[in-house]
Amino acid sequence: xxxxxxxxxxxxxxxxxxxxxxxxxxxxxxxxxxxxxxxxxxxxxxxxxxxxxxxxxxxxxxxxxxxxxxxxxxxxxxxxxxxxxxxxxxxxxxxxxxxxxxxxxxxxxxxxxxxxxxxxxxxxxxxxxxxxxxxxxxxxxxxxxxxxxxxxxxxxxxxxxxxxxxxxxxxxxxxxxxxxxxxxxxxxxxxxxxxxxxxxxxxxxxxxxxxxxxxxxxx
Amino acid sequence: xxxxxxxxxxxxxxxxxxxxxxxxxxxxxxxxxxxxxxxxxxxxxxxxxxxxxxxxxxxxxxxxxxxxxxxxxxxxxxxxxxxxxxxxxxxxxxxxxxxxxxxxxxxxxxxxxxxxxxxxxxxxxxxxxxxxxxxxxxxxxxxxxxxxxxxxxxxxxxxxxxxxxxxxxxxxxxxxxxxxxxxxxxxxxxxxxxxxxxxxxxxxxxxxxxxxxxxxxxxxxxxxxxxxxxxxxxxxxxxxxxxxxxxxxxxxxxxxxxxxxxxxxxxxxxxxxxxxxxxxxxxxxxxxxxxxxxxxxxxxxxxxxxxxxxxx
Numbered sequence: 001x002x003x004x005x006x007x008x009x010x011x012x013x014x015x016x017x018x019x020x021x022x023x024x025x026x027x028x029x030x031x032x033x034x035x036x037x038x039x040x041x042x043x044x045x046x047x048x049x050x051x052x053x054x055x056x057x058x059x060x061x062x063x064x065x066x067x068x069x070x071x072x073x074x075x076x077x078x079x080x081x082x083x084x085x086x087x088x089x090x091x092x093x094x095x096x097x098x099x100x101x102x103x104x105x106x107x108x109x110x111x112x113x114x115x116x117x118x119x120x121x122x123x124x125x126x127x128x129x130x131x132x133x134x135x136x137x138x139x140x141x142x143x144x145x146x147x148x149x150x151x152x153x154x155x156x157x158x159x160x161x162x163x164x165x166x167x168x169x170x171x172x173x174x175x176x177x178x179x180x181x182x183x184x185x186x187x188x189x190x191x192x193x194x195x196x197x198x199x200x201x202x203x204x205x206x207x208x209x210x211x212x213x214x215x216x217x218x219x
Numbered sequence: 220x221x222x223x224x225x226x227x228x229x230x231x232x233x234x235x236x237x238x239x240x241x242x243x244x245x246x247x248x249x250x251x252x253x254x255x256x257x258x259x260x261x262x263x264x265x266x267x268x269x270x271x272x273x274x275x276x277x278x279x280x281x282x283x284x285x286x287x288x289x290x291x292x293x294x295x296x297x298x299x300x301x302x303x304x305x306x307x308x309x310x311x312x313x314x315x316x317x318x319x320x321x322x323x324x325x326x327x328x329x330x331x332x333x334x335x336x337x338x339x340x341x342x343x344x345x346x347x348x349x350x351x352x353x354x355x356x357x358x359x360x361x362x363x364x365x366x367x368x369x370x371x372x373x374x375x376x377x378x379x380x381x382x383x384x385x386x387x388x389x390x391x392x393x394x395x396x397x398x399x400x401x402x403x404x405x406x407x408x409x410x411x412x413x414x415x416x417x418x419x420x421x422x423x424x425x426x427x428x429x430x431x432x433x434x435x436x437x438x439x440x441x442x443x444x445x446x447x448x449x450x451x452x453x454x455x456x457x458x459x460x461x462x463x464x465x466x467x468x469x470x471x472x473x474x475x476x477x478x479x480x481x482x483x484x485x486x487x488x489x490x491x492x493x494x495x496x497x498x499x500x501x502x503x504x505x506x507x508x509x510x511x512x513x514x515x516x517x518x519x520x521x522x523x524x525x526x527x528x529x530x531x
Contacts, residue, residue, distance in 0.1 A: 048224055048321075048323055049323065051224075052224055052225055052228070052229065052232065053228075053229045086318060110384075110385075114385060117224065117225030118223045119225075121223070121224030121225055121321055121322065122223060122224065125224075125314070125315065125318050125322060126318055129315050129316055129318070134316065149247050149259070149304070150243075150247060150307070150308065152262075153262045153263045153266060153304060153305070154263070154266075155263070156260055156262070156264065156266070156267070157263045157264075157266035157267045157270070157309070158312060159263075159267075160264055161267045161270055161271065164264075164268055164270075164271040165270075168272075168274070187278065188277055188408065188409070188412060191275055191277055192409060192413045192416050193412075195272045195287065195409075195413045195416070196413045196415075196416025196417040196420065197416065197420065199268050199272075199296065199413070199417055200421050200424060202261075202265060202267065203261055203424060207260075210257050210258075210260050213260065
């Protein structure tokens with residue numbers, strides 16, 4: 001799946017939001033990209049666990065992790081704009097905690113700790129997921145004995161995710177080209193019909209996939 | 220409702236991870252046992268469908284928009300165990316690929332959204348279906364169940380945040396519960412509309428897929444119910460009544476409370492903000508009243524959407 005086309009060209013006012021879909025893989029020739037997936041995942045897990053559990057006083061750890069992550073980001077040749085936009089995903093939760101702790105007497109130090117921790121963890125996951133092909137992550141999961149059914153489901157989901165999103169977009173475009181804009185009253189019903197139709201198409205596709213899998217000798 | 224990393228502490232992450240692992244393991248076993256091989260790809264495709272469906276924005280008044288969460292909808296379409304697997308898959312992919320929800324918080328997110336939302340939603344759905352038959356009853360049931368499940372998942376999320384000491388319960392519970400009582404109305408409406416659309420287009424699909432959920436399989440639901448109750452008891456009960464925090468009291472009893480203190484971040488310090496404690500009680504009352512109102516609304520909506528009762 002490395003040559004997946006930049007799947008969706010949604011219009012900005014369409015019903016399908018695109019902000020999560022712009023998935024950017026790192027440069028395949030960068031050093032970070034070539035490291036083994038197991039190593040990267042293990043390291044990331046250690047960093048996340050220790051960062052979450054570390055008491056606030058461990059300044060050195062936080063600074064060390066931050067330096068390491070910045071270095072990795074530089075080595076991975078991911079665009080800075082892309083990284084910073086990805087970090088903004090966090091904002092609703094962080095804003096909520098800011099609002100709550102702004103009214104607390106001792107809230108400031110704690111809010112800082114939460115913010116630093118979550119940004120560091122988020123950056124770690126962003127770096128790993130954008131420098132590691134998803135199939136390699138699945139292979140690591142398989143080697144640590146994650147149940148096969150779960151891995152099959154994850155793999156199928158990842159494979160057909162973009163197909164179905166394309167399908168949703170095609171349905172939206174087809175509807176837009178055939179109907180005049182109906183009133184607000186029916187808008188939800190129309191959208192719900194699109195979603196329902198999407199489910200039907202997904203399950204029909206699942207049948208075809210099963211037949212194709214059997215035809216290729218799947219057991 | 221996706222909790223990022225850093226918002227829940229070690230003990231909450233560990234407890235939620237254990238509960239979720241047990242729940243998902245049980246769901247996987249159940250699915251492997253009763254789902255025919257023909258339907259195995261359907262799990263992955265349903266997960267992809269759920270993700271794509273969550274991208275469809277439903278316009279709400281004032282320029283804002285909401286989207287489907289879908290645990291209850293998938294549970295009604297595929298059965299509870301399959302829904303747990305499907306929603307867990309969506310959460311894992313969202314976590315690794317799109318950084319929506321943290322890695323250590325995955326257990327908490329799976330518990331709230333995959334286990335609590337789907338399974339409790341499914342239970343309420345079946346209960347209402349028991350009383351109200353026909354497609355009209357089903358539409359009513361799914362709308363009400365989706366609302367209840369959304370509110371419940373939000374309360375559990377608030378409990379986890381409070382137990383971690385990130386946000387005090389007296390703030391988190393009213394905020395999360397109130398907001399999600401409104402979000403839940405949208406969720407219920409969208410779920411019912413989508414369910415109805417599927418019913419109308421392919422009624423065979425509904426009966427067929429619901430049958431994999433085996434309505435008579437009570438033991439399965441009982442086990443999920445126990446797990447959900449356990450989770451809610453751990454996260455919410457310490458705040459809902461004035462008993463001491465279970466883990467803290469155990470730690471004190473065995474005399475290692477002082478040893479735990481430096482490693483784990485401090486549990487929720489006692490905030491005393493005047494005028495905010497009444498909010499907890501008020502929210503609970505509002506929730507009880509809200510569920511009655513929403514049930515009445517769901518009944519009305521069922522009547523409005525499905526003109527003639529028509530058995531499947």
